[in-house]
Amino acid sequence: MLWQAIGAVRDLGRLHDIASVLIRYGFGDLVRRIGMAGALERAGRALHWHEPEELARLEPPARVRRALEELGPSFVKLGQILATRVDLFPPEWIAEFSKLQDAAPAIPFAELLPQLTEDLGEPPEAIFPRLEMQALAAASLAQVHRAWLADGTAVILKVRRPGIRPIVEADLRLLARLAEIVEAEAPELRRYRPREVVRHFTLSLRRELDFSAEGRSAERIAANFAAHPEIVVPRIHWPWTGGRLNVQDYVEGIAGRDLAAVDAAGLDRRLLARRGARAVLKMMLEDGFFHADPHPGNVFYLPDNRIAFIDFGMVGRLSEERRYQLAVLLHGLVSHDAEKVAEVLLDWSGGAEIDSETLQPEIDAFVDQYHGVPLKNLDLGAMLSDLVAILREHGLTLPPDLALLIKAFIALEGLGRQLDPDFDMAGEATPFLERVLLAHAAPGALVWRGWRALRDTLALVAGLPQDLRQLLRAARRGKLLVQVEVLPLKHFGDRLDRAASRLAISVVTAALIIGSAIVMTVEREPGLPSFGLLGFIAAVIGGIWVLFSIWRGGKG
Template sequence: MLWQAISAVRDLGRLHDIAAVLIRYGFGDLVRRIGLAGVLERTGRALHWHVSEDLARLESPARVRRALEELGPTFVKLGQILATRVDLFPPDWIAEFSKLQDAAVAVPFADLRAQLTEDLGEPPEDIFPRLESEALAAASLAQVHRAWLADGTPVILKIRRPGIRPLVEADLRLIKRLAEILESEAPDLRRYHPREVVRQFTLSLRRELDFSTEGRSAERIATSFEAHPEIVIPRIYWTWTCERLNVQDYIEGIPGRNLAALDATGLDRALLAQRGTDAVLKMILEDGFFHADLHPGNIYYLPDNRIAFIDFGMVGRISGERRYQLAVLLHGLVSHDSATVSDVLLDWSENTETVSDTLQVEIDAFVDQYHGVELRKLDIARLLSELLTILRDHGLTLPPDLALLFKAFITLEGLGRQLNPGFDMTSAIAPFLEKVLLAYSAPEAIAKRGWRTLIDALGLIASLPKDLSRLLRSARRGKLQIQVEVIPLKHFGEKIDRAVSRLALSIITAALIIGTAIVSNINGPDGGLSTLGLFGFIAAASGGIWVLISIWRSGKD
């Protein structure tokens, strides 16, 4: 219960705040199930916590989004990660999570100066002759200031907020504990895999806190587009970039959200949609390393129909095997091969090994509706959405890399249609999928996989005598153990153990009562109860209270 969730007193106040927000937004039942209601009940009555009529009329996705916004920066970041889990949440939830904006009030520049001087090694004015003290943008983890180098080059300084890491780490500890409680106390929420989502979120947020990691990601993508002048990636200035500071080129262009300004400049919307799509598909299907947060705020349109991508704090990685599986999946759809589609889905899913009859029927029907459809005529976004619906209905989940991939594809089509209503995602993706299939089947690729398999097999054969020797040695010494774990019997054994413990303590308590009653008949030196009798009464009362509490809690469980 609650005392198991709190290992550090320093987090208790923050846990109280979280429970208060959840109750205010109508999630009191959730608070009760995770063991917080008993402690907060009196406080809630005193503070008159209730759900307002306006909040009560909101749908659950909107209420969750509002609660995350109120809980602060770390939880806003969590919501942004949840927006990528299109395999766990239906479209209405994803749409709400996608509304979470990472905005915050800017810290006064005077409060940043000491940290900035420490990171630069000298006062900022000595490096940047002109530095704007007013923030260009402010988010939960950092804020951006515009500056100019000595040669007049405009740059931006992305500065991490002072003292933000300890606050984030405290929230991460609480979120981890809450996820553990949810999995154990709320069975209907286990399908969302809270612990795995929190683990992915923790890794992502810690990477995002290191601005040098973002710089390396931007540089890696910039290298892959060296032969594509129509795609612009800001240059990173490594002389000053570190964990808490990122100095990069200032991009002056039309923000992705400002379509009116785009039309006023006479840029070609259709060409921009094509170039942007080709760039993203290249990152995903050719490079296997892509920008995973492609919303309009991270895209700028430049003269000569060029496109700039910024903010590489969230990136995705897709192995060659995953890319090949995606191509095989689409090929299985157009060739009416439901077995292939099932195999790919099972390879992708993390929590099943066999296909149920119902799942196989749904996959057959899903494949049948695309029978005879050419690859170039497939609606990729709709196809992926339907696949995700099947996965969710059967409790199947995707690994984080594939969840990001699906999200990127769906977002990409939305951005393409925003620029060009006649945008055809399938025509754009078809050449890249063909390249993936050809590259996987190329003699060099086959030889490389064969050589790697041969090396692994030889390594296994070479280690086999030693492994057998260890196995036989353990058997001769009587140390060879075979463990068979039957979960229902394990739970039954735990219940028996608790019952026996209570019975033993009840017997001891009864013995103490009887013994103390006998001892109490013997007066002490002053005519009162003896010290031994007093201690006996206290011990018996404590044991009895513990037994009653244990039985009451067991009945609630």
């Protein structure tokens, strides 16, 4: 039961808010099925099950998006994570999740001042001779103010909203519990992997709340582009940067959405598209550490056709093996090699049950439809979207790091085509893919992988006697346990235990009735009728409990 899972009264008010919003947007049946309604009713909170007519006309993706917006910052961030899961949701859902804007009204600077002074260690005016009280931008977790250092350097102060951490942590606790219950009680929703999504979201949001982690990510990417002056990453000012405050250089340029200003400034759109694509491809395929949200709001165009990337709160990481697999996949799409594409997808399925005899022909047909298409006419973003749709139809999901990468890749190609309608993403990606494949097959790389495999094998063989000795010792002591947990049987056992409890109370109640009736007929002994009356009262209480238990079980 959800009431038992909650365990902490501190989250009950927030749970009521969540249930109310879900009901208002037409998800009352889900609230009932996962037990939220019963928990809140027992806590004495009323739920109104009326669904406004205006909301009833909305399509399900729009209703979910509106509900997430109303639920607050944590759920807006959750929607943004869901927008990266192109492997779980069809395009109409991804489009709605992508509309979630991380915007919020700015709070007065006076409310930020105590926290800002504490983080700086002294009043802000002692460090920033000039500081704009009006927020430059405001989001759900933080807001940004522009300031100037004593040497005239323009900077921004990204300040975390005071008191936001406890709210976020409460939401994360509830989401984790709700994900467990949804997987157990709503089988048709299991394909969306709610527990996996919430776990990934929790890690991402906690990293995003730590502004020093964002600073380290920015510095890491800046170091990777040290030899590329055309790519700009704002410098982090570490003396004043910490978990709740990020101070970095202010970037003054043309916003990625303002194409008219790009033309007015005389910048070369085609060059900007190529430089942006090469920068992100380098992050993905060479560095293995990439900006996971390269939308126009996080990109600025500077004089001399330079490009600045900002906001490294959401980054992705790819291991060397993942980069190789991605290179094989993309190279297979570009070179129309269906067998390579299928091999990678089967590896990514993570051992999930799949009918490869059905999947292989679909991938063959998919790749074959691009046979003979010139490289510059290939739309890699659309190809990846169609490929992920095939995975979705087979009930397969991508690992979170790859889902994030594919979403970033699709956003990157959209940004490139916005700058240059003739942008050739496949042509830009091909040299990077070939370098990754050649590096993987280089003699040094082969020797290193062979040595690593040999080392792991030797370590396994060396540890085998000790593992066997511990196993045999546990068996001799009778401490060798084999635990098999079958959830349906556990559920059946719980129901059987409740039925036995009701039966026991019923037997005791019947015995009290019979015993009390006998005692009350004895008139010679003083006081015995009183004991009989007490027995009848106890029997009434027991009977009421049994009836209430049966009614509650039937309702559940």
